[in-house]
Amino acid sequence: MSTLMMRLSEIQPSQLYISEVKLKKVRTLLEDVDPRSLDPIPVKKIGDTVFFTDGHTRAYALMEQGVDSVHVFWDEDDLDWLQYLVCVSWCEDAGIREIAHLRGRVVDHSTYRRLWHKRCDAMQKETREGHYENVYTRQVEDPVEKSRITERILRALPDWFGIEEAIHEYVREVAEKDFFTINVGDRAVGFVSIHHHNAFTSEIYCMGIYQEVHRRGFGQRLLQEVVSRLEADGKKFLTVKTLGDSFPDPAYARTKQFYQSMGFYPLEESLAIWGAETPCLVMLKPL
C-alpha cells in the first residue's frame, strides 16, 4: 500500500462526533508508541475535497499531540459515495472542515451511538430506498460560481472531457448561460448548462456529474428540472450535441444511453460541426 503525508488541516472529516472511549484507547496507545508508527488513515477524494473515510479517532488523538501531518492512503474500498457525501455535508453544515473542529464533540459512547450511529443508520436506510437526504437541484446565477463548478467537475471526468482547450471554452462559456446544479448539501456534484437558440429550441450546452455518483438518478433529476422550466416557457425542443457513433467510444456510448432513456432521438451525425476528426451527433427531445 502506498502512503503519503497530508496536513490534517487539509482533510475534511466525515464524522460529527468522536467517541470518548475509543479516544482513550488511542491516547493510551500513543503513550507507548511513536505517533508515526500508527496505521495510515484512509482517505478518498471527490473534486478537490479530500475526506477521511475512517480513522477520525486516530487523527484527533494525533492532532491533540500537536501532530500537523499524518500518513494517509487512498481508500480503494467500494464504499457508497453518496452516503459519505451526505456525512461530509453534515460536517460542513456544522462548520467542521478539519479534525480540529471536532473539539467539543468528544462524547461518551452511548451518546455517540445515539447521536451518530442512529443518524447514519436512518440515512443509510433512506439512501437504499432511493430517498436522498440533502440532495436538491439549484439554479446558479453567479457567473464565477458557474465557471468554478464546471471546471471542478469537468476535470474529474477525463474520459469525457480530456481536451484542455475544450475545458477552457466550456468554463468560459457557461458563465453566460442558464446553469443548474444538483447538490449534496452545499456541494454541487453535477451541473447542466443550457443555451437558448430561439423561442422554440434550447440546447444542453454542457452537462456532467461526478463519476462516483453516476446512476443515482441525478442526471435525470437535473433534466427534469430543466425540462419543466422550458415547458413552462413554451419551448418545443431540447437538443444536445454528443460524440457520433462513427467514433466508437465506451464512455460516450453510456452518455447516449442516458440521453436515449431521457427521450432524446438521434437527429443527424455531422462532420461540419466539430471537424472531420470528431463526428458530432445531434439529438433532439420534443417537449
Ligand SMILES: CC(C)(COP(=O)(O)OP(=O)(O)OC[C@H]1O[C@@H](n2cnc3c(N)ncnc32)[C@H](O)[C@@H]1OP(=O)(O)O)[C@@H](O)C(=O)NCCC(=O)NCCS
Ligand atoms: C450522462 C450523465 C449526465 C448521466 O447522469 P446520471 O446521473 O449518471 O444518470 P441517471 O442515473 O440519472 O440515469 C437515468 C437513466 O439513464 C440511463 N442510463 C444512464 N447511464 C447509463 C449507462 N451507463 N448505461 C445504460 N443506461 C444508462 C438509465 O436508463 C438510467 O436509469 P436507471 O439507472 O434507472 O436504469 C452522467 O453519466 C455524466 O456526467 N457522464 C459524463 C459526462 C457526459 O457524458 N456529459 C454529457 C456530454 S454530451
